[in-house]
Every structure is written in structure tokens, then in C-alpha cells.
Amino acid sequence: MVDADQTFVIVGAGLAGAKAAETLRAEGFNGRVILIGDERDHPYERPPLSKGYLLGKEERDSVFVHEPSWYAQHDVELHLGQPVTAVDREACTVRLGDGTVIRYDKLLLATGAEPRRLDIPGTGLAGVHHLRRLAHSERLRDELKALGRDNGHLVIAGAGWIGLEVAAAARTYGAEVTVVEYAPSPLHQVLGPELGQLFADLHTQHGVRFHFGARLTEITGQDGIVLAARTDDGEEHPAHAVLVAIGAAPRTALAENAGLALVDRADGGGIAVDESLRTSDPDVFAAGDVAAAHHPFLHRRVRVEHWANALNGGPAAARAMLGHHVSYDRVPYFFSDQYDLGMEYSGWAPPGSYDQVVLRGDAGKREFIAFWLKEGRVLAGMNVNVWDVTDAVQRLIRSRAQVDPDALADASVPLESLAR
Structure with missing residues (x-):
């Protein structure tokens, strides 16, 4: 009571x-x-800290x-x-x-x-950023504006959601961007290699440079200001600012x-x-x-x-x-906006948990739904520039139904008919 x-x-x-x-x-x-x-x-x-607010599209009060x-x-x-x-x-x-x-x-x-920190020399220099709080976003937004105005370079450690969303914002402001990522593709631990390449292609087409299979080992500077970022394979990238986005x-x-x-x-x-x-x-x-x-x-x-x-x-x-009976079983969900790509992801399918990826729609036009399956059952779904399907995707996941991959890939077959 x-x-x-x-x-x-x-x-x-x-x-x-x-x-x-x-x-x-x-x-x-x-x-x-x-x-x-x-x-x-x-x-x-x-979410606005790496999306609309960072881009200056949303007012402070809106967050x-x-x-x-x-x-x-x-x-x-x-x-x-x-x-x-x-x-x-x-x-x-x-x-x-x-x-x-x-x-x-x-x-x-x-x-x-x-935010996880990098334990390397140079992280105390001005121009080294993390993004978690409102003040971080405001400081980073001012930095991106300056980089865009002065043709400056931003190096991002980490090709996860935060890293990629900031990369998109930085390019929108006109800054040069290099992303350093140890995995072989962006979002590798979330989407696996099958869909990670799509995001690599998206950002490459917008002028982002990727350096995969490497980690930052040092951020160098002069008079307290960032000048470059070095990686463990001997490369040196020019940098006027660095964002550390290696997880939380x-x-x-x-x-x-x-x-x-x-x-x-x-x-x-x-x-x-x-x-x-x-x-x-x-x-x-x-x-x-x-x-x-x-x-x-x-x-x-x-x-x-x-x-x-x-x-x-x-x-x-x-x-x-309050003593109510609670069974918190919502299907995990998140979303992202990068350039003209918007996506929603529902489910739980880390690499190694699935045996098949099925696409419905046109991946080339970035208008599709991806499904991660295990033994014919949908574990997760991601809709890219396709809207109002989240409920259907989540019902399909919850149904645990074995589905025909060909029917799943066929956009003429209603998703609702597969969740039997």
C-alpha cells in the first residue's frame, strides 16, 4: 500500500x-x-543533441x-x-x-x-569533444560551424550512431570529416557487415573519409590546440577538432x-x-x-x-x-537521421545471433526494410526511408512465426499477413 x-x-x-x-x-x-x-x-x-539541435534546426526549449x-x-x-x-x-x-x-x-x-574516454596522449587539448550533455552539443555545434567556415578538419573516433550522426552534421556545416573505426564497417556491432556498408557508402558519397581497422593512438597539437590525429597503423590525419564517439x-x-x-x-x-x-x-x-x-x-x-x-x-x-504488476517486455527500438536517410530499428539481433538478412525494397535507392532472421524467424527489422511499418515489424518479431524469405522480400505481400 x-x-x-x-x-x-x-x-x-x-x-x-x-x-x-x-x-x-x-x-x-x-x-x-x-x-x-x-x-x-x-x-x-x-536525441536532438546529435540531430536537429546540433544542426541548428531545433530551438533549445524544444529538447x-x-x-x-x-x-x-x-x-x-x-x-x-x-x-x-x-x-x-x-x-x-x-x-x-x-x-x-x-x-x-x-x-x-x-x-x-x-561517454567512454580514450586513454591516449592529447585528449586534454582544446578541440577534443565528447557528446552526451546539452552543453557538449552546444560546444560542438559552435565548433562545427567554425570548421565549416574555415574549411577545417574533424576526426571522429568511432563509427557508431553518434559518430555517424555528427559526421553528417559536420558535412552539412561544410567541415572536412575523417572517421577512424577499428571494425571493418560502420555500425558493425549493431547491424553486422551486411548493412554497415550501406552507411559507409552513404557517408562516402557525402565526402566523409573512413579509416577502418585502426585506432587513434595520439592527438597532437600546439599551444593547446589540436593539429592532427595519429592511428596505430602509422597514419596521421589532419585535425582541428576530434570527437571521441567510442560508446558509453x-x-x-x-x-x-x-x-x-x-x-x-x-x-x-x-x-x-x-x-x-x-x-x-x-x-x-x-x-x-x-x-x-x-x-x-x-x-x-x-x-x-x-x-x-x-x-x-x-x-x-x-x-x-507503486506496487503494480510490471513485465517490461517492449521490443527494443531506436531511430537515426543522417543527411536524407531516416531509419527505425526494432528488435535485437547482434552479430552472431542471426543466420540470414533479407531485404524488401530498393537498397540502391535507400528505400527498403531489412530483416535479420534466425531459422526463419524475424529477430529484428530496420526500415530505411519507409514509414509507418514499425508496428507491423514489431508484431512480426513478437509472433516468432517462421516466414518464407521470398514472401518477406516481396513488397506486394503485406507484412501483417506474415505475422500469423
Whole structure:
């Protein structure tokens, strides 16, 4: 039973945390809701940081989850610019950076992830960027404008989603771009070699240079300014700025210090939670990028670092905190925009998990749907410049139906007819 005397604390004022607070109030919780974030900005969404906001197409106010006045109007106590330094599970308290101690009845950890760093010389030079926060995006946008104006060079370490979206933005501003990636193709760990080449071709046609099979070993400069980036195969690339986009690490320090169960980094890392997003402590929950959840549909533990997981995971955790039955089994989903290519991906099909890739549509025109199959069953689907098919793709995944690959490739056969 939840009553008005209870205090629910949410650590992490991002999308997952803000949506959890919203859901608590929408579900009728009348107790204290305390939302704590270590950034000074109100909770905001992250996709625009590498897409529309970075490109100057979206206004700053558009990235925020709620209007600033929403929190007071809904009696959500917002502590911004305040890191949480410790969780005491025995006392059921959290300690803030200024020494304030707050008691909780239920606690949600939505601490997100942070960019992985390169451990090489030169990362302290001006012009070396990471992209995770609103301030990062604003600083990078100013840099890209200057590079485009002055015909400057940007070197990007990493050909994942962030690296490629920033590459597209940089070329749109007119900057020269080189992407250094150890894998043999972009997005190799997400899409495999079959579809990675499509993104390599897309960016090459827009003037991006790729250097595959290499890692950065040094960023050189003079008077604190970036001049070049060197790789482990002896190459040197001119650079006036460098973006490090080699992935993100879940922010698990609070959970680890509190003795909560974690997942090994080799298995994706994160805070171990069950299908209701409950940790090894029954009064502590986790959601968003930091949560490695047992997925009832996939029958495995997954940690998803994408917008939809924060959007939906925060509310799911809030309902579980209220004592509702929760089985968080949404099909993983993410999207990307690069130049004139827009795509949506649903499912879970890392390299090695599938035995066939089927295309429906025209890959040459970049208007198609790709399906990853295992023993005739669809594990994942990605629609590229084809819209309003996500629901059908997800139903097909959920059906676990064995499909005829020829019918799957035939655009005249409705997808709905295959999900029997």
C-alpha cells in the first residue's frame, strides 16, 4: 500500500527520471517525489543533441521533457546541479554533494551512461569533444560551424550512431570529416557487415573519409590546440577538432558502492534488474541506460542505450514502485537521421545471433526494410526511408512465426499477413 507519507526519490534527471516522476503523479501517488540531477539544466531528451539541435534546426526549449513550471505545478521537488554521492540502503537514504541527506521509501536509479574516454596522449587539448550533455552539443555545434567556415578538419573516433550522426552534421556545416573505426564497417556491432556498408557508402558519397581497422593512438597539437590525429597503423590525419564517439559506459558507481548486483562489462554492464526493473534490493529500481533488465520476450538480460528505453522504462519502473504488476517486455527500438536517410530499428539481433538478412525494397535507392532472421524467424527489422511499418515489424518479431524469405522480400505481400 502506497500512501501520502511515503517519499519516492529518483536519482537522475534525464528522460527516464522525468517520465517516472510524471507517471507517479499520473497514477495518483500523493507522497513526496524528489528528482535529483547533477546537471543544472532541466530534464531534456538526448536525441536532438546529435540531430536537429546540433544542426541548428531545433530551438533549445524544444529538447526539454517538460516546461520548467511543470515540476512545481505537480509538486515534484527538483534538485538540479546536485550529484548524489552515496546511497545507504540500510538507512534508506541518499546523500547529496552538499551533504544533504534524504530518506526514501522507494528509490529509482536513472543515472544513465557517460561517454567512454580514450586513454591516449592529447585528449586534454582544446578541440577534443565528447557528446552526451546539452552543453557538449552546444560546444560542438559552435565548433562545427567554425570548421565549416574555415574549411577545417574533424576526426571522429568511432563509427557508431553518434559518430555517424555528427559526421553528417559536420558535412552539412561544410567541415572536412575523417572517421577512424577499428571494425571493418560502420555500425558493425549493431547491424553486422551486411548493412554497415550501406552507411559507409552513404557517408562516402557525402565526402566523409573512413579509416577502418585502426585506432587513434595520439592527438597532437600546439599551444593547446589540436593539429592532427595519429592511428596505430602509422597514419596521421589532419585535425582541428576530434570527437571521441567510442560508446558509453553505464554510470553504476552509486549502485556498486551500495552493494547492488551488477552485470559484468563483458555482458554489457549495468545494474542488474528483473522484468519489473527491480534491483537486488526490493526497494530500489533502475531504468534507462543504466539498467540491464531481464527481458521476458527475449529470454535474456539486455541493456538498451536508446531514447525509447528511457521514455518507456521510466514509467514502467514508476508503476513497479507503486506496487503494480510490471513485465517490461517492449521490443527494443531506436531511430537515426543522417543527411536524407531516416531509419527505425526494432528488435535485437547482434552479430552472431542471426543466420540470414533479407531485404524488401530498393537498397540502391535507400528505400527498403531489412530483416535479420534466425531459422526463419524475424529477430529484428530496420526500415530505411519507409514509414509507418514499425508496428507491423514489431508484431512480426513478437509472433516468432517462421516466414518464407521470398514472401518477406516481396513488397506486394503485406507484412501483417506474415505475422500469423
